[in-house]
Amino acid sequence: MDSGTRSDVLIVGASVAGLSTARALRDEGFAGTITMVGEEDALPYDRPPLSKRILTGEWAAGESALCTQADLDRLGIRLLRGTAAAALDPAGRVVTTASGDDLRYGTLVVTTGVSARRPAYGAGLGGVHLLRTRADAIALRAGLATARRAVVAGAGVLGSEIAAGLRERGVAVTLAGRSRHLRLGLAGALLSPLIARLHRANGVELRLGEEVIGLRGDDRVTAAVLSGGDVVETDLVVAAIGCVPNTGWLASSGLDVSDGIVCDFAGRAAPGVFAAGDVAAWTDPRTGVPVRVEHQLNAAEQARLVARTIATGAVPAAPPVPFFWSDLYGTKIQVYGHGGGTSLDTIAGDPESGRFVAAVQRDGIVTAVVGWNMPRDFRTARVHVGRPAQLVDLKGR
Numbered sequence: 001m002d003s004g005t006r007s008d009v010l011i012v013g014a015s016v017a018g019l020s021t022a023r024a025l026r027d028e029g030f031a032g033t034i035t036m037v038g039e040e041d042a043l044p045y046d047r048p049p050l051s052k053r054i055l056t057g058e059w060a061a062g063e064s065a066l067c068t069q070a071d072l073d074r075l076g077i078r079l080l081r082g083t084a085a086a087a088l089d090p091a092g093r094v095v096t097t098a099s100g101d102d103l104r105y106g107t108l109v110v111t112t113g114v115s116a117r118r119p120a121y122g123a124g125l126g127g128v129h130l131l132r133t134r135a136d137a138i139a140l141r142a143g144l145a146t147a148r149r150a151v152v153a154g155a156g157v158l159g160s161e162i163a164a165g166l167r168e169r170g171v172a173v174t175l176a177g178r179s180r181h182l183r184l185g186l187a188g189a190l191l192s193p194l195i196a197r198l199h200r201a202n203g204v205e206l207r208l209g210e211e212v213i214g215l216r217g218d219d220r221v222t223a224a225v226l227s228g229g230d231v232v233e234t235d236l237v238v239a240a241i242g243c244v245p246n247t248g249w250l251a252s253s254g255l256d257v258s259d260g261i262v263c264d265f266a267g268r269a270a271p272g273v274f275a276a277g278d279v280a281a282w283t284d285p286r287t288g289v290p291v292r293v294e295h296q297l298n299a300a301e302q303a304r305l306v307a308r309t310i311a312t313g314a315v316p317a318a319p320p321v322p323f324f325w326s327d328l329y330g331t332k333i334q335v336y337g338h339g340g341g342t343s344l345d346t347i348a349g350d351p352e353s354g355r356f357v358a359a360v361q362r363d364g365i366v367t368a369v370v371g372w373n374m375p376r377d378f379r380t381a382r383v384h385v386g387r388p389a390q391l392v393d394l395k396g397r
């Protein structure tokens with residue numbers, strides 16, 4: 001792009017949050033120029049299938065595209081693919097790219113997401129994988145062609161999904177994690193016993209409370225060393241040990257990037273600068289604390305609110321309530337709410353039967369609702385979030 005070219009709205013990061021912002025701007029009737037800048041040389045695509053249908057081989061890697069070039073053309077959205085933003089001058093309203101181009105803007109929306117955290121082990125060793133991008137998924141699938149055994153490092157939701165996907169591919173899996181509990185997004189550790197039961201029923205060896213601290217092998221990994229001292233032979237390691245916000249390019253911008261981009265309750269980071277999606281920490285007006293949520297629907301919803309503010313000036317009263325889902329061995333798990341609860345009480349169904357809806361509560365208030373293979377009841381139960389638990393008809397009380 002020519003130096004000095006100006007867009008009314010410049011969006012840095014061309015994934016769910018970026019594309020949703022651009023689309024919602026047009027839905028709101030915004031007629032100005034929109035440019036989207038994306039580091040990956042690809043059209044925007046959906047990441048959740050990378051650890052589900054794409055990992056299991058049900059879908060080809062290209063099947064999770066979120067739009068076509070024709071869609072972007074029709075909406076008048078200019079996409080600069082394979083272009084990384086390298087610096088921001090918020091006072092001058094200019095973003096400089098890695099190749100030195102200056103992109104001027106009226107309003108900036110930062111949607112640069114997060115990157116997979118790299119483990120301290122495994123550099124230069126074959127058979128060691130991360131899973132954040134489509135390129136990662138293609139590499140992992142290729143690695144599966146010869147793998148019989150795998151170690152998944154990380155007890156979070158991504159570690160669980162990868163373990164489940166690998167089992168579906170017939171690979172023997174050991175899942176190791178520093179935490180003694182399996183954590184599932186907003187539900188934290190509350191669902192750990194149920195998820196552990198699912199994994200065990202599907203043949204995963206769980207090594208909770210033991211993290212991978214090193215690998216063995218000359219050019220390819222042959223074994224993983226656990227913190228408890230055991231050595232697990234393996235052909236493949238997938239590290240799912242968390243994410244790091246993509247804010248390095250904002251180091252000299254003066255924005256608060258202490259954990260993602262700190263924003264007010266409406267996604268405003270500085271005059272003329274908004275942030276949305278995994279990289280954004282919107283301040284919760286109830287607590288005054290900035291919170292980063294790494295969930296797909298939250299990214300889309302924040303993007304929609306930012307677009308409405310830009311297009312109409314209407315400022316939302318509060319951030320969206322986070323919503324998260326996962327699929328493990330055909331079990332659909334949904335969580336709506338703010339998390340951080342201390343108990344789980346059944347509202348409908350029965351955990352023993354593999355179908356239930358439950359309320360997560362803290363200090364007598366329902367903070368979240370969990371659905372386990374009961375999507376319709378889960379949808380209706382969402383109204384309970386924020387209510388006193390005593391008003392909810394909890395089973396067994």
Ligand SMILES: Cc1cc2nc3c(=O)[nH]c(=O)nc-3n(C[C@H](O)[C@H](O)[C@H](O)COP(=O)(O)OP(=O)(O)OC[C@H]3O[C@@H](n4cnc5c(N)ncnc54)[C@H](O)[C@@H]3O)c2cc1C
Nearest residue numbers: 013015016017039047048084085112113114277278295296
């Ligand atoms: C394997 C996997 C499975 C998932 N499954 C689920 C699920 O089941 N449910 C759920 O709710 N969520 C899930 N998620 C999370 C979900 O994908 C994210 O919440 C969502 O992708 C966030 O979108 P985003 O646009 O904020 O950020 P991202 O999707 O991370 O996109 C950010 C984009 O910005 C680009 N970028 C970064 N830096 C720059 C720069 N300097 N210049 C230009 N471009 C830049 C990146 O290359 C990237 O394309 C999953 C994630 C992964 C990886």
